[in-house]
Amino acid sequence: MSGAVAVRRRAIPGALVWGGIIVGAIALLAVLGPWIVPYDPDAFSVRNRLQPPSGTFWFGTDEFGRDVFSRVLAGAHYSLAMGFGATALSLAFGIPLGLIAAFDRGWLSEAIMRAVDVLISVPPILLGLLVLAVTEPALWKTVVAVGLVYVPIMTRIVRAVGLGLLAEDFVQAARARGESAAWILAVDILPNAWPPIIVETALRITFAILLGSALSFLGLGAQPPASEWGLMIAESRPFIEQAPWIGLAPGLCLCILLIAVNLLGEGLRELLDPRLRGRG
Amino acid sequence: MADAPLLSLDALSVTYATGRGPLAALQDVSLAIPKGGAMGLVGESGSGKSSVVLAILGLLGEGARVTAAAARFDGHDLFAEAPALRGRRIGVVFQDPSAALNPALTVGSQVAEPLVLHRGMSQEDAAARAVSLLSEVGLPRAEAVARAYPHQLSGGMKQRAVIAGALACEPDLLLLDEPTTALDVTVEAQILDLLEGLRKSRGLSLLLVSHNLGIVDRLCDDLTVLYAGRVVEQGPAEALLGVPSHPYTRGLLGALPRADRGRIGRLVPIPGGLPDLTQPDPGCNFRARCAFAEPACAAPQVLAPVRSGADASRLARCHKAGENLIWPVPDEAVRRHRGEGDILLAAEGLSRSFALGGLLGRLSFRNGIPRLAPQAEVRAVDGVTLSVRAGEVLGLVGESGCGKTTLGRLVLRLIASDSGTLRFAGELVPDKPGAAFRRRAQIVFQNPDSSLNPRKTVAEIIRRPVTLFGIARGAEADAEVDRLLELVRLSPAYRGRYPHQLSGGEKQRIGIARALASRPDFLVCDEAVSALDVSVQAAVLNLLDDLRDRLGVAYLFISHDIGVIAHVADRIAVMYRGKVVEEGPARAVLAPPYHPYTEALLSAVPLVGSSGRAAARIRLAGDVSSAAGAGGCPFAHRCPRRIGPVCDTVVPPVLEPKKGHRIACHLPLETLAAVPPALGWA
Numbered sequence: 001m002s003g004a005v006a007v008r009r010r011a012i013p014g015a016l017v018w019g020g021i022i023v024g025a026i027a028l029l030a031v032l033g034p035w036i037v038p039y040d041p042d043a044f045s046v047r048n049r050l051q052p053p054s055g056t057f058w059f060g061t062d063e064f065g066r067d068v069f070s071r072v073l074a075g076a077h078y079s080l081a082m083g084f085g086a087t088a089l090s091l092a093f094g095i096p097l098g099l100i101a102a103f104d105r106g107w108l109s110e111a112i113m114r115a116v117d118v119l120i121s122v123p124p125i126l127l128g129l130l131v132l133a134v135t136e137p138a139l140w141k142t143v144v145a146v147g148l149v150y151v152p153i154m155t156r157i158v159r160a161v162g163l164g165l166l167a168e169d170f171v172q173a174a175r176a177r178g179e180s181a182a183w184i185l186a187v188d189i190l191p192n193a194w195p196p197i198i199v200e201t202a203l204r205i206t207f208a209i210l211l212g213s214a215l216s217f218l219g220l221g222a223q224p225p226a227s228e229w230g231l232m233i234a235e236s237r238p239f240i241e242q243a244p245w246i247g248l249a250p251g252l253c254l255c256i257l258l259i260a261v262n263l264l265g266e267g268l269r270e271l272l273d274p275r276l277r278g279r280g
Numbered sequence: 281m282a283d284a285p286l287l288s289l290d291a292l293s294v295t296y297a298t299g300r301g302p303l304a305a306l307q308d309v310s311l312a313i314p315k316g317g318a319m320g321l322v323g324e325s326g327s328g329k330s331s332v333v334l335a336i337l338g339l340l341g342e343g344a345r346v347t348a349a350a351a352r353f354d355g356h357d358l359f360a361e362a363p364a365l366r367g368r369r370i371g372v373v374f375q376d377p378s379a380a381l382n383p384a385l386t387v388g389s390q391v392a393e394p395l396v397l398h399r400g401m402s403q404e405d406a407a408a409r410a411v412s413l414l415s416e417v418g419l420p421r422a423e424a425v426a427r428a429y430p431h432q433l434s435g436g437m438k439q440r441a442v443i444a445g446a447l448a449c450e451p452d453l454l455l456l457d458e459p460t461t462a463l464d465v466t467v468e469a470q471i472l473d474l475l476e477g478l479r480k481s482r483g484l485s486l487l488l489v490s491h492n493l494g495i496v497d498r499l500c501d502d503l504t505v506l507y508a509g510r511v512v513e514q515g516p517a518e519a520l521l522g523v524p525s526h527p528y529t530r531g532l533l534g535a536l537p538r539a540d541r542g543r544i545g546r547l548v549p550i551p552g553g554l555p556d557l558t559q560p561d562p563g564c565n566f567r568a569r570c571a572f573a574e575p576a577c578a579a580p581q582v583l584a585p586v587r588s589g590a591d592a593s594r595l596a597r598c599h600k601a602g603e604n605l606i607w608p609v610p611d612e613a614v615r616r617h618r619g620e621g622d623i624l625l626a627a628e629g630l631s632r633s634f635a636l637g638g639l640l641g642r643l644s645f646r647n648g649i650p651r652l653a654p655q656a657e658v659r660a661v662d663g664v665t666l667s668v669r670a671g672e673v674l675g676l677v678g679e680s681g682c683g684k685t686t687l688g689r690l691v692l693r694l695i696a697s698d699s700g701t702l703r704f705a706g707e708l709v710p711d712k713p714g715a716a717f718r719r720r721a722q723i724v725f726q727n728p729d730s731s732l733n734p735r736k737t738v739a740e741i742i743r744r745p746v747t748l749f750g751i752a753r754g755a756e757a758d759a760e761v762d763r764l765l766e767l768v769r770l771s772p773a774y775r776g777r778y779p780h781q782l783s784g785g786e787k788q789r790i791g792i793a794r795a796l797a798s799r800p801d802f803l804v805c806d807e808a809v810s811a812l813d814v815s816v817q818a819a820v821l822n823l824l825d826d827l828r829d830r831l832g833v834a835y836l837f838i839s840h841d842i843g844v845i846a847h848v849a850d851r852i853a854v855m856y857r858g859k860v861v862e863e864g865p866a867r868a869v870l871a872p873p874y875h876p877y878t879e880a881l882l883s884a885v886p887l888v889g890s891s892g893r894a895a896a897r898i899r900l901a902g903d904v905s906s907a908a909g910a911g912g913c914p915f916a917h918r919c920p921r922r923i924g925p926v927c928d929t930v931v932p933p934v935l936e937p938k939k940g941h942r943i944a945c946h947l948p949l950e951t952l953a954a955v956p957p958a959l960g961w962a
Contacts, residue, residue, distance in 0.1 A: 169731035173794065175694055177745055178718035191735045 016267025022260035026253075030076035037070040042225050050243045060245040062236070068249050075227035075250065079257060082143055082212030082221075083205040089147025090204060094154025095197070099185045101155065102162030113159070116152040124149045124211060125218075132220040139228075142221040146208045157200050161193045195269045202265020206258040213254065229254050284355070285312040286485050287336070287453055291349040294331050294340065294509075304560045305331045305344075306509045310583075313453065313502075318479060318486040320496035320517060323506035324532075324813040326554045329489045332506075333457050336487070337372060338362025354452065368398045371446030375458040377438035381430040388414070388426025391445045398449050413444040418474055436467035440474065447478070453485045454478075460495060464679035465840065466900045469884035472498055473899065491813070493536060494886030497521055505529050508554050508565050511583055513601075515594035521889050525586045525594065525601040527570045534607045535818035537847035539885045540959045542870065544847070546822050548607040550815035553783050564598065572605050610822060612829070621670030623706075624834050625721070625802055630664045630690050630700035633657040660686040662858035662914075663700070670801065671832040675849025675866065677842060677881065683858040684838045688804045691836060692721055704802075719749045722795040726807035728787035732779040738765075738790055739775035745797040764793040768823060785816035792823065796831075804836045809844060821848060842885045846870055846959075851940075854878045857914035864941030870959055873935075873952035875943045876921040882958035898958070913946065921947060 029036075038058075045065030053060040059068035101112040119127065131145035165171065166189065174184050213230025215221040222228035224235070229250035236247030294306040306328045313319045323329050334340045336351075338359060351358035353365055366372070374380050381390055391413055392406035401409065407426070415422035417440040430438055439459065446454060456475070460468035472495055478484055479499075490496050496503060496517065503520045505513040505528065513526040524530045534548030552569040555561060563578040564570070570577070576599060586594045586601045635657055645651070661683045668674045678684050689695045691702060693713050702709040709717055725731040732741055742761045747753055752760045762772045768789040779787055788808065795803055805824065809817040825848065827833055839845050845852060845866075852869040854862040854877065862875035869878060880898045900918050913919070916927035923946055935943045937953065945952065 169725035169727060170733045172689075172694060172725065173723065173731060173791075176692055176718065176721075176723045177748060177798070178713070178715055179748070188733055192733065 013267040013270040015263045016271060019260045019263030019265070019267055022256065023264055026076055026257055026260070027080060029073055030080050033073045033076060037067075037073050039067040039070045041066060041070040041074040041227050050239065052243070053245055059249040060243065062243070062246045063239055068232075068246055071227035071232060072229070072249050072253055075229050075232060076253070076257075078139060078216075078222055078226065078228040079209050079213065079254065081139070082146065083209040083257075083261065085143040086146035086150065086208040086212065087201055087204045089144065090150035090154045090208075091197075091201060093148075093151045095158050095190075097151070097155040098158025099162055099189065101159040102166060102189075103181055103185060112155065116155050119149075119152040120156070124207075125214060128211060128215050129218070129220060132215065137220050137223055139222050139226070142212055142215050145215070146211050149211065150204050150208065154200070154204070158193065158197060161196050162189050165189050165192050194272055198269045198272065199265050202262050202268075205261045205265075209254065209258060209261075286315045286317070286354055287358075287487070288312040288350070288352050289332075289336070289348060289358075290351065291347075292332070292335060292351060293347045294328070294335055295345045297343050297345075298558065301558045302345075303557045304509055305557060306335070307560060309504075309506070309509075309511050311504050311511070311514070313485050313487060315452070316479070316483045316485055317502065318488065318500040320500035320503045321487060321489045321506060322491065322493060322496050322503060322532075324491060324554075324815060326508070327506040328509040329491075329506055330457055331509075333372070333455050333487070333489055336362075336455060337366045337370065339366070367394050368449045369451050370453045370455060371449070371451035372455040373439070373442050373446050373457065373459045376462050377435060377442050378430065378462075380442045381438055383430050385429075386426065387428050387430060387433065387441045391426070391441060391448060394445065394448045409448070410444070413448055414441060417441070417444045417447070417478075418470070419444075434467075435463050436470060439463060439467075439471055443471075443474065443478075447482075450482075451484070453487065455487050455489070457489045458491070459488070461490070461492070465842070466679060466880055466884045468495070468886070470899060472886065475499060492886065493521065493533070493888045497888050498886050505532075509557060509560075510565060510597060511595075512566065512598070513596045514583065515586075518889075519594060525596040526566075526598050527572050527600070527605055527607075528566050529596075530605055531569075531571075531607050532814055533888065534609070535814045536888065537818075537821060537841075537843040538888065539843040539846045539870070539882070540887050542846050542866065545612050546610045546825065547818035547847070548609055549819035549822055551819070553785075553816075571607050572600055572603075574600075612825075621672070621832075623667045624670045624672075624704065625691060625836075626667040626703040627691055628665050628701045628703075630661055630687070630702065631659065631698045632661045632686055632690055632695065633659045633698055659858050661690060661697075664855075664858070664860050665700075666853055666860060666863065668802065668834050668836055671828065671834055673828060673835045673837055673848050673850045675845035675852040676836060676838045676855060677840065677845050677852060678855035679840060679881075682855045684855050685806055687855070688723070688806045688836060688838050692723055692804055693717070694723075715749065719798040720800050721802045721804070722798060722800040723804045723806065724788075724791050724795050724808040726810050728784045728791060728811060729779075731791045732787055732794075734779050736778075737775065738777050738779075738782075741779075741790060742793050742797050745794060749798045751797070751799065760797070764797055767796065767827070768793045769819075783816075784812055785820060788812060788816075788820050789823065792820075792827075796827065796833075800833065802834045802836070804838065806838045807840070808837075810839060810841060817844075824848065842882060854881065859914045859944070861913075861915060861945075862943045864938065868938055868941040871957055872955050873937050873943065873949060874955060874958070875915075875945055875952075876919050876947070877915045879955055879958055880920065885959070887959070913944070921951075923947065 043066065048061050048065040049063060051057050051061040057067050057069065059072060061067055097112055101109045127149045128145045131148060132141060135141060171184060171188050174188055212221055213228070216228045216230035217234040222231050224231065232250040233247045239246055290310050292306055292309045296303045296305055309332060311319060321329050321332060335346050336358065340346055346359065356365065381387065388407055388410045391410040395401045395406040395409055396403060411422045411426050414425050419425045419437060419440050425433065425437065433441065460471050463471060475486065476499060479486060486499065488496055488499055500517045503515060503517045504511055505526065507528050513520060513524065513529045521533065524533055531548050531550040535550060537547060550569055555565050555568065562580050564581045567573040567577040581597045581599060583595045583597045585592050586596050664687055666674065676684050676687065690697050693702065693709060693711065696711050704717055704721065739761050742764050743757055746757045746760045761775065765772055765774060770786065770789055782790065809820050812820060821844065828835065837845065837848055849866045851864060852866050853860045854869065854875060856877050862869060862878045870882065880900045883898045898920055900920065912928040912930055913932045916922055919927065926946055932944045932946045935945060935949050937943065937949055943952065
């Protein structure tokens with residue numbers, strides 16, 4: 001950047017630091033999982049069935065004597081893939097569709113938005129089921145299904161933000177220069193639309209993780225013996241009174257991941273919004 | 281005044297806790313309002329005007345520390361009893377009537393509420409009293425208004441209702457915080473008349489907070505001028521505005537474009553901005569901006585009589601207040617064109633309607649068969665013909681909703697017209713014009729906060745049109761950016777800044793630099809100075825004047841402020857409900873003969889130092905949104921000089937008292953020429 005007045009970078013927001021550390025740690029564990037698990041996550045051990053947490057089995061064992069800690073570690077990548085993969089998919093379709101719907105005031109916008117209305121009116125879990133029920137369940141299909149479920153929501157949010165920005169005078173100034181639609185959307189609209197989109201993305205990631213887990217819980221996502229957290233919770237149900245740790249461990253991990261992702265989103269928004277930076 | 285004043289504040293100080301330390305919003309503010317008196321509190325944004333109002337009401341909240349040597353209201357300790365006094369003995373009216381009324385409750389219930397709350401009246405009695413209050417503030421059909429919801433009333437009616445609510449408990453003092461700033465000038469005049477009347481009929485005391493010296497002059501006996509939290513001057517309004525003493529007040533009056541003076545060369549620009557209130561200057565806090573500052577100004581200044589012994593009521597916080605200080609005014613540049621060039625832009629019969637409601641709103645069922653109702657439309661611009669010559673400034677005035685902004689966008693082809701033609705430099709401009717037209721015709725916006733992309737630096741913002749239109753590239757483009765910054769009087773140090781690091785006036789200059797970057801011949805200035813404080817506005821107006829004179833740029837200057845238009849325009853067009861009702865050279869339009877609407881508009885303008893104008897005032901009933909017939913004169917329904925049905929049904933003929941001065945009216949020219957001049961000059 002040229003010019004005498006350098007823009008002072010503000011201190012990185014605390015929310016970003018903490019969210020980043022936790023999400024980073026979970027991601028690291030998910031990657032390293034296969035090498036650092038103390039036990040084979042899928043190995044049965046009849047002798048060690050339903051053991052409570054102890055020095056040997058940190059999170060206890062389940063009804064087949066599998067180590068819950070190992071299974072939670074090995075399952076982290078499912079949730080991360082679900083959350084980030086599905087959300088990336090919804091952004092990839094939602095942002096262009098939303099921007100087009102905001103910019104075009106004619107039949108194209110109308111067509112996009114009415115399709116969005118129809119899809120939003122169907123409960124997400126039902127829509128996910130609809131996509132999944134017709135084929136053999138598989139993790140990647142769940143990711144695609146959850147991603148598609150959130151495309152209309154993303155579209156609507158991007159359009160709302162875009163409509164607000166299109167009314168701003170700097171967009172009128174761009175039109176007065178005869179700038180193309182693509183330039184206006186890419187330079188004037190999208191960079192200013194990021195803060196709300198990022199907050200929404202963080203929220204969507206958490207919902208996607210939850211929806212993915214819910215679909216696995218219903219038996220339409222990851223298949224046994226995979227240690228997907230939602231599936232683990234589903235499988236722990238019969239033992240909730242004798243061995244609550246089986247469901248509690250993946251539940252708590254899910255909870256921590258969701259909070260961390262939200263912190264990350266909030267921190268990113270703060271960092272990216274120049275209006276929140278100090279006056280020079 | 282032998283009586284003890286109704287309200288007296290002695291050395292009121294307010295400090296806000298902020299992230300950067302305590303902010304001294306008010307320092308030792310003293311003022312007194314006698315029973316039945318009216319005090320005006322003037323100052324630019326950030327001067328602390330509203331803090332005074334909130335401090336009197338005891339509504340400043342946790343973060344503020346309020347101290348005062350004494351604060352008394354009719355013998356009571358103001359701060360100890362503020363919760364008991366506000367709403368009962370002290371009424372308040374804020375700026376935006378739309379925000380002051382709850383949209384979910386009827387107007388009548390909101391006027392009646394304080395009566396039930398403070399006076400313990402029954403619902404029925406309070407409702408009946410509310411109706412009589414609503415009619416006292418001049419609302420016709422008060423029963424119907426009481427049953428209406430706020431969205432069903434116009435802005436002026438809402439403000440009347442808010443005033444009725446403030447009067448409900450028969451207060452002794454009415455606090456008015458910018459009560460007419462959100463209203464059109466003809467409606468503002470109605471509200472000022474109402475307040476003047478209430479003051480007489482009820483013996484009310486008023487504290488009027490405003491940035492507008494004209495309305496303060498009309499309504500108030502005494503004036504307090506606030507600058508950055510300190511009282512800089514105090515005294516009787518007429519004497520103070522007639523011969524101001526403090527350099528700030530003098531500068532403020534010199535910066536004000538005045539409708540009754542017309543073009544007067546350049547305005548007084550007060551350089552700089554408000555000082556940092558977290559580090560209050562023990563000396564004069566205006567000295568950094570003052571043209572008469574000297575080393576002695578660093579010493580603490582006291583609010584003292586202007587001339588010792590002469591008149592104790594006139595106080596100023598300046599050791600040079602007694603001297604005859606005249607602000608330097610920049611020289612006028614030599615004007616390249618005098619608006620006598622060829623016609624640059626010519627619009628003929630431009631029209632544009634906007635549809636109301638969407639497709640589903642029009643869908644209705646009759647006998648179970650769905651039908652599509654005809655589209656409801658608003659004709660925002662209705663067959664407007666106008667032209668702008670090279671280097672000429674055409675001022676476009678009118679009240680909100682008259683279509684001036686739409687017209688500004690139409691002549692730039694930012695929105696498509698339904699009918700009519702547009703020619704630029706003799707050539708027909710198509711609906712989607714090419715780069716040549718875009719380069720030559722640019723726009724400057726009203727709101728400096730929304731006109732710049734917050735994610736781009738100043739250099740990026742200005743550079744884009746330079747490279748887009750191929751004016752320069754690479755290092756040459758950077759040099760061009762510096763040249764443009766210099767043109768709008770900003771140093772190259774601004775290149776790397778983001779819009780949020782600039783003040784309002786600086787942002788507006790960047791907006792102007794961006795518009796000039798393509799080296800246009802024609803600029804639409806859409807309320808380009810309306811969002812700025814007077815001292816900043818003067819600097820930007822001077823800049824626009826200079827650019828016109830030096831570069832020969834023609835402007836379509838859109839404004840609701842007659843003073844600004846009278847200052848900058850060579851010719852003026854007056855718009856009402858989408859039509860141009862009068863058009864001509866500035867001097868001709870501002871003097872009789874007038875179109876009746878122009879006459880009403882001009883006589884509604886609050887002028888500084890002409891309290892004797894009251895006799896000649898024309899007042900309009902209602903406002904622009906009032907229902908109108910179709911086909912005839914657009915102004916017929918509000919016109920005080922309406923002849924009869926002919927006005928409603930027949931399109932008025934165009935009278936031409938002088939060459940180039942056109943008035944669309946049924947009245948004979950002799951009648952129009954016989955009216956007294958509304959601005960005091962013929």
